Amino acid sequence: MTDFHGKTALVLGGSRGIGASIVRRLAADGAKVTFTYAGSREAAEQVAAETGSTAVRTDSADRDAVIARVRDSGPLDILVINSGIAIFGDALEQDADAIDRLFQINVQTPYHAAVEAARQMPDGGRIIVIGSVNGDRMPIPGMASYAVSKSALQGLARGLARDFGPRGITINVVQPGPIDTDANPQDGPMKDLMHSFMAIKRHGRPEEVAGMVAWLAGPEAGFVTGAMHTIDGAFGA
Ligand code: NDP
Incomplete structure (x- = not known):
């Protein structure tokens, strides 16, 4: 547990899965949390x-809309950028607009949200982006756009760490491997293939990712920035 009393947090994409666990963890540790959602109103x-x-x-x-949301929520102590989508299928058959929408959600909006948050963020603020081990390793076909997007977040963190470092604002990427959510259920058809790449042969739990996010958002991680933090049962090792 980290003490986030008095801290204000915004989580982009917090209605389900990993994002909902992050909301639960930050709120349980005392933060005042606002989170966004798109389609899942009831869950939110x-x-x-x-x-x-x-x-x-x-x-x-x-x-x-996201830039306005970040601006109107500020000044934020903690911004977590979790919303992200994947599109599976033959790259030669995929719709260009759908791929561009993926890049918008997974890369472009995270970049602008991080920059907007830093405008008002107090010194020592925290920005955490949920990437993926697929930013390092993509062992299957049909997910190149997703891999591109998650690799791009590595450059985002490395670069913005330089811009925000003088103010003690950190920016880090958490890179999960397979995590049991609606997007990647533990009992889904890819289970055996995914587990074959791993040293710990199970899906991770959303709470395990939330624990890493809470540490990065807390006072012990003030010297950690521009870095990738993989939590994947050695999927990428
Ligand atoms: P889920 O699909 O289970 O949940 C996605 C969450 O993001 C939902 O709360 C959803 O809200 C929100 N979201 C999606 N699109 C948008 C949007 N356009 N605007 C606002 N919110 C949006 O995904 P996971 O929890 O599995 O994944 C969360 C993050 O973790 C993603 O970035 C994903 O790439 C990453 N990740 C997941 C892994 C896994 O194995 N599960 C592995 C590695 C990385 P709503 O339903 O309301 O639209």
């Missing part, structure tokens, strides 16, 4: 009621 309302946090509908595909 449930997480908000359960945790005492605030749910707001803001589509991460809409850059300007």
